[in-house]
Amino acid sequence: MSDIPLVTPRPRLSRLWEVQLVRRLAVLVLLGLGWELAALWQNNPIMLPRLSTTLTALFEAARDEHLLGSAWVSLQVLLKGYALALSIALVLVGLAAANRFARDALQTLTAMFNPLPAIALLPLALLWFGLNEKSLIFVLCHAVIWPFALAALQGFESVPETQRLVGRNYGLRGPVFVALILAPAALPSLLSGLKIGWAFAWRTLIAAELVFGVSSGTGGLGWFIFRNRNELYTDKVFAGLVVVILIGLVVELGIFRAIENRTVRRWGMQK
Numbered sequence: 001m002s003d004i005p006l007v008t009p010r011p012r013l014s015r016l017w018e019v020q021l022v023r024r025l026a027v028l029v030l031l032g033l034g035w036e037l038a039a040l041w042q043n044n045p046i047m048l049p050r051l052s053t054t055l056t057a058l059f060e061a062a063r064d065e066h067l068l069g070s071a072w073v074s075l076q077v078l079l080k081g082y083a084l085a086l087s088i089a090l091v092l093v094g095l096a097a098a099n100r101f102a103r104d105a106l107q108t109l110t111a112m113f114n115p116l117p118a119i120a121l122l123p124l125a126l127l128w129f130g131l132n133e134k135s136l137i138f139v140l141c142h143a144v145i146w147p148f149a150l151a152a153l154q155g156f157e158s159v160p161e162t163q164r165l166v167g168r169n170y171g172l173r174g175p176v177f178v179a180l181i182l183a184p185a186a187l188p189s190l191l192s193g194l195k196i197g198w199a200f201a202w203r204t205l206i207a208a209e210l211v212f213g214v215s216s217g218t219g220g221l222g223w224f225i226f227r228n229r230n231e232l233y234t235d236k237v238f239a240g241l242v243v244v245i246l247i248g249l250v251v252e253l254g255i256f257r258a259i260e261n262r263t264v265r266r267w268g269m270q271k
Contacts, residue, residue, distance in 0.1 A: 024253070049235040058239035065236075067224060071243055074220030077133055078205050081140025082198065089145045089197075093152040094178050103153070110150045118143035118204040122211065136208055143204040144197035151196060155189025156182045187263060195256050199248070206244055 016022055032051050039050040049057075061067040096103040118139045125135035159182055167181035183190065209222020219227070225240040 046232060046234055049238055053235045054238040054242060057233070057235035058242055061224075061236055061239050065224075067239070067243065070219055070221050070224045070240075071247065074205055074209065074222065075247070077136050077220065078140065078201055080133075081137040081205075082144055082201050084137065085141040085144035085197065085201070086148065086194075088141065089149045089152065092145070093149050093156065094175055096149075096153055097156045097178050097182055098174055106149060106153060110146050110153075113142065114146035114150060116142075118200070119207045119211070122208055136205060139204055139208055140201045143200040147200055148193040148197040151189050151193030152186065155186030155193075158189070159185040191256065191260060191263075195252065198251060198256075202244075202248060202251075 036051045039045075039048045039053075042048045045053065058067070092102075092106050096106040121142055122135065122139050125138040129135045129138060156178075163181055163185050167177050172180060205220070206222040206225075209220045210226045221240055221244055225237050228234075228236040228240065
């Protein structure tokens with residue numbers, strides 16, 4: 001009878017630690033514990049409220065002050081600006097992929113406007129469009145178009161020449177060539193551009209609401225934070241910041257991560 005080495009099963013805790021969600025939750029628990037200890041050491045709720053106090057304020061604001069409604073107002077504006085910006089960026093990148101002059105023009109515009117903070121354009125937007133949703137959408141478009149266009153263009157330029165030749169051999173040209181050859185091959189770069197554009201748009205919107213407050217008679221998350229800061233309700237300020245972070249985590253780890261797992265990771269294009 002041959003000796004067959006026995007495989008010792010790994011401890012349950014070790015197997016549990018291999019789950020990415022568990023590790024991410026551990027990070028959040030450690031951050032929460034650090035926050036609570038720092039607040040106890042500070043012992044000044046105006047400067048830094050405890051995590052437990054912030055969570056209580058979050059629940060009360062959601063129940064009594066329409067905090068979730070404020071979050072939805074911000075998300076509605078964000079989705080409109082994000083969708084419009086992606087549409088414009090895709091047209092620009094498609095033209096750049098098909099024409100050398102358009103590519104040079106897009107690279108020049110990206111070098112000019114990508115380093116320019118979107119919030120710096122808000123005074124001009126208010127002058128041109130007034131204190132309304134259009135001004136916010138204008139700065140959101142600026143925040144999204146250039147980083148996404150830069151990532152997409154770099155992704156298209158990194159497509160191997162063999163794949164380009166396959167498309168040309170099949171007679172593909174123009175938008176069809178971009179959609180069937182370049183876009184699938186550059187999908188990791190496109191997803192990266194989508195994530196960067198989303199992050200830029202989200203923080204730009206909150207900053208714009210913090211500076212200029214109410215838009216069209218309603219207030220978003222930034223206005224909620226600004227109003228409570230003026231009234232020195234620091235626990236509610238942190239509650240608003242927690243909602244901003246939670247929405248960012250849901251979008252990043254819930255939506256974009258799911259898309260990556262079903263596409264580029266599943267196809268072996270990304271680890």
